[in-house]
Structures are given as C-alpha cells and as structure tokens.
Amino acid sequence: MEYSCIDDTTSTTSESLSTSTPSPKKTTEKLSPPAMRLYRMGSGGSSVVLDSDNGVETESRKLPSSKFKGVVPQPNGRWGAQIYEKHQRVWLGTFNEEEEAASSYDIAARRFRGRDAVTNFKTPAIDNDGDDAESAFLESHSKAEIVDMLRKHTYADELQQSKRRFLDGNGNGKRCESTTIMTSPHGNDGVLRPREVLFEKTVTPSDVGKLNRLVIPKQHAEKHFPLPAMTTATATTNPSPTKGVLINLEDRAGKVWRFRYSYWNSSQSYVLTKGWSRFVKEKNLRAGDAVCFERSTGPDRQLYIDWKVRSGTELISTPVQTVVRLFGVNIFKPNDVAGECGGKKRSREVDLFALGCSKKQAIINAL
DNA sequence: AGTTGTGTTGAT
DNA sequence: TCAACACAACTG
Numbered sequence: 494m495e496y497s498c499i500d501d502t503t504s505t506t507s508e509s510l511s512t513s514t515p516s517p518k519k520t521t522e523k524l525s526p527p528a529m530r531l532y533r534m535g536s537g538g539s540s541v542v543l544d545s546d547n548g549v550e551t552e553s554r555k556l557p558s559s560k561f562k563g564v565v566p567q568p569n570g571r572w573g574a575q576i577y578e579k580h581q582r583v584w585l586g587t588f589n590e591e592e593e594a595a596s597s598y599d600i601a602a603r604r605f606r607g608r609d610a611v612t613n614f615k616t617p618a619i620d621n622d623g624d625d626a627e628s629a630f631l632e633s634h635s636k637a638e639i640v641d642m643l644r645k646h647t648y649a650d651e652l653q654q655s656k657r658r659f660l661d662g663n664g665n666g667k668r669c670e671s672t673t674i675m676t677s678p679h680g681n682d683g684v685l686r687p688r689e690v691l692f693e694k695t696v697t698p699s700d701v702g703k704l705n706r707l708v709i710p711k712q713h714a715e716k717h718f719p720l721p722a723m724t725t726a727t728a729t730t731n732p733s734p735t736k737g738v739l740i741n742l743e744d745r746a747g748k749v750w751r752f753r754y755s756y757w758n759s760s761q762s763y764v765l766t767k768g769w770s771r772f773v774k775e776k777n778l779r780a781g782d783a784v785c786f787e788r789s790t791g792p793d794r795q796l797y798i799d800w801k802v803r804s805g806t807e808l809i810s811t812p813v814q815t816v817v818r819l820f821g822v823n824i825f826k827p828n829d830v831a832g833e834c835g836g837k838k839r840s841r842e843v844d845l846f847a848l849g850c851s852k853k854q855a856i857i858n859a860l
Numbered sequence: 861a862g863t864t865g866t867g868t869t870g871a872t
Numbered sequence: 873t874c875a876a877c878a879c880a881a882c883t884g
Binding site for chain 3: 764
C-alpha cells in the first residue's frame with residue numbers, strides 16, 4: 494500500500510463501519526439505564542433536560558456527568574472517552590452508549606497502564622490455558638493503534654480477527670504475531686532516506702485560508718494518491734466518493750503529519766482536510782508558498798511532505814532548524830523573517846515546534 | 861449547520 | 873490525573 498490507509502476516525506463514520514450500530518438518532522433514540530432518567534435534547538453549550546418522570550422541561554446548562562471513569566458527556570447527548578498520560582489527554586472517541594465509552598476507556602487503561610489498571614468494568618478472565626489473548630493483542634499493538642481502533646470502533650473486530658489468525662497460524666505451524674506496528678520509519682537518525690518527488694503545489698489563498706483544506710490537483714491525486722474504490726452504487730459517476738482515508742506524511746524534521754484525504758463531490762476535488770490547518774499554522778504557510786509531496790524509493794514507501802517559502806519569484810526551502818538538545822530540552826534558533834503582525838505569533842509556534850510541536854502531536858508521537 | 865474533540869482550568 | 877466547560881476545528 495502506498496500510504497497508510499486508515500478509515501475515518503470520527504464516530505459518525507465509525508458507526509457506519511461497525512457492523513450493526515444504527516446511525517445515531519440525535520438524543521431521543523433510547524432510554525438508557527433506568528438510573529439515568531434525564532436525557533438531553535438539543536445541542537450546544539446549554540441544553541434542555543426532560544425529566545421523564547413528570548415531563549417537566551427544565552433549562553440546564555450543565556451536561557450530565559458520567560458515573561464512569563474516563564467518560565465525559567458530549568453536548569449532543571453522546572459520550573466521549575478519554576484517558577490521560579504524561580499530563581496530556583488522549584481522546585478515545587465518542588460513543589452513543591455511556592457504557593461503550595466506559596469500556597473503551599477500560600481497554601485504553603489496560604494498554605496504557607497494564608492489566609491491573611483501575612477500570613470501569615471487571616478485567617476479563619484469563620484463558621483456561623493461562624494465555625491471555627486480549628493482553629497479548631494489546632501488547633502487540635502500539636498505544637496509538639489501540640487508540641485508533643477505539644476511535645474507529647473497530648477494536649472488537651480486530652481483536653476477534655487477531656484471535657482467529659492466531660489459531661490459524663498455530664494450525665499451520667506458523668506464528669502470527671504482531672500486526673502492523675504503526676512505524677514512523679523516520680528513525681531519528683538524521684539520515685535522509687532516498688526519495689522521489691511526486692509533485693509540488695503552490696498553495697492558493699484558499700489553501701491557507703479558513704477552508705482548512707488543501708486541494709490536491711486532480712492529476713496528481715489520481716496518479717499518486719488513488720482513493721480506494723467505493724463499494725456502493727454510485728461508483729460509476731464519481732471518481733471515488735469515499736469517506737476518505739487518513740494518510741501519514743513525514744516532514745523534514747521527522748515529525749509525522751496525519752491528514753484526512755478525501756474527495757469532495759461538491760467541488761469535484763481531492764482534498765486534504767483534517768490536520769491540514771495545523772500544518773499551515775505550524776509552518777506558517779502563506780499563499781504562494783509551496784508544498785511538496787515526496788515518497789521514499791525504498792521498500793517502506795514512506796510519504797513525505799515538505800514546504801517551501803516564496804521569496805520574490807523563487808521558492809526556497811527553509812533550512813532545517815538546528816535543534817540542540819540541552820538538559821532534555823530542545824533549544825533552537827528561529828530562522829524566520831516573519832514580518833508584520835504574524836511575526837510574534839509565528840515565532841511562538843516555531844518554539845512549540847522545537848519543543849515537540851503542538852500538544853496533540855506530542856501525544857501522538859509519544860504513543 | 862451539526863458534531864467532535866481540543867484548549868483550558870480548577871479539583872483531587 | 874481527572875472532568876467540566878467553552879468553542880474552534882471538523883465534516884462533505
């Protein structure tokens with residue numbers, strides 16, 4: 494595969510992926526456990542709560558707390574799951590059922606903190622042969638992978654498949670071990686891997702504006718980043734109207750950027766959406782600058798992203814920041830000519846970059 | 861326009 | 873570490 498192809502991480506999509514979950518019907522679809530008699534209506538910061546005992550409507554701006562650890566209410570009546578590590582929150586996704594969120598937390602807790610982690614529900618029993626299949630499964634995947642599965646609601650499936658593969662493998666005498674370790678093969682060795690330039694795009698004002706997306710020129714998109722063919726009916730008319738995939742690209746500093754890549758029917762264009770605005774912000778991309786897509790010529794086929802700043806009529810690749818690690822802290826000298834009001838902001842962000850980037854990215858990298 | 865999940869902060 | 877709250881970023 495040319496690029497890491499991971500399905501959507503948003504729960505709305507995940508529902509459609511999971512085998513049987515019905516699509517979320519706002520907030521009134523179900524009456525949860527008897528203990529939870531209030532259900533939320535509407536969305537936004539404040540909400541109306543219906544007391545089902547007497548039908549009296551009361552204004553409340555408070556979201557209902559969850560009785561489960563790691564579970565937080567969402568404004569639309571769904572539930573989020575999160576776990577903390579290294580003073581950072583790791584988001585585990587959103588769920589229709591509070592219990593589902595709670596058990597997602599449990600899974601993450603076991604992966605992050607071991608089998609003895611405090612959880613909402615009891616830890617599954619150890620197999621009769623003494624082998625704990627689920628623990629093995631958890632251990633054979635990175636934290637990031639487990640989090641991905643939780644967010645995509647595919648954990649149960651993957652666990653099941655893994656068990657099946659394990660059994661098959663044993664039957665054939667070959668051990669089926671850890672699946673893809675989500676490697677970012679930029680071994681921080683400073684070695685520049687051989688790579689080819691796929692294409693370069695000079696970014697437009699809208700590429701760096703409020704739309705939070707980068708349009709990938711069609712010819713390049715179809716040549717280098719073909720979206721998986723769609724499975725349902727309308728496949729004839731549209732190039733590839735999928736929900737999109739997540740692609741990982743590494744920048745010259747070795748930082749891995751994850752973008753959603755999809756096809757927008759409305760504009761008939763291929764776009765990078767989620768994650769793109771962060772890239773624009775961190776690199777301080779301006780209209781006229783260029784982004785360059787590259788790929789390793791080695792077997793890993795790692796994708797890379799690079800950027801060039803427009804200087805007059807020329808595009809210049811800014812030198813890699815010299816980062817010096819001193820007492821465990823990255824020190825470095827900003828190399829930009831920010832100019833006007835953007836200047837101050839930019840150097841602040843560059844500092845963040847030097848220190849290990851945006852908080853979220855720091856989490857992902859730490860996993 | 862509706863929803864996710866991040867930024868932030870105060871508590872434990 | 874943790875959850876509450878607000879709301880920017882996302883989605884298509």
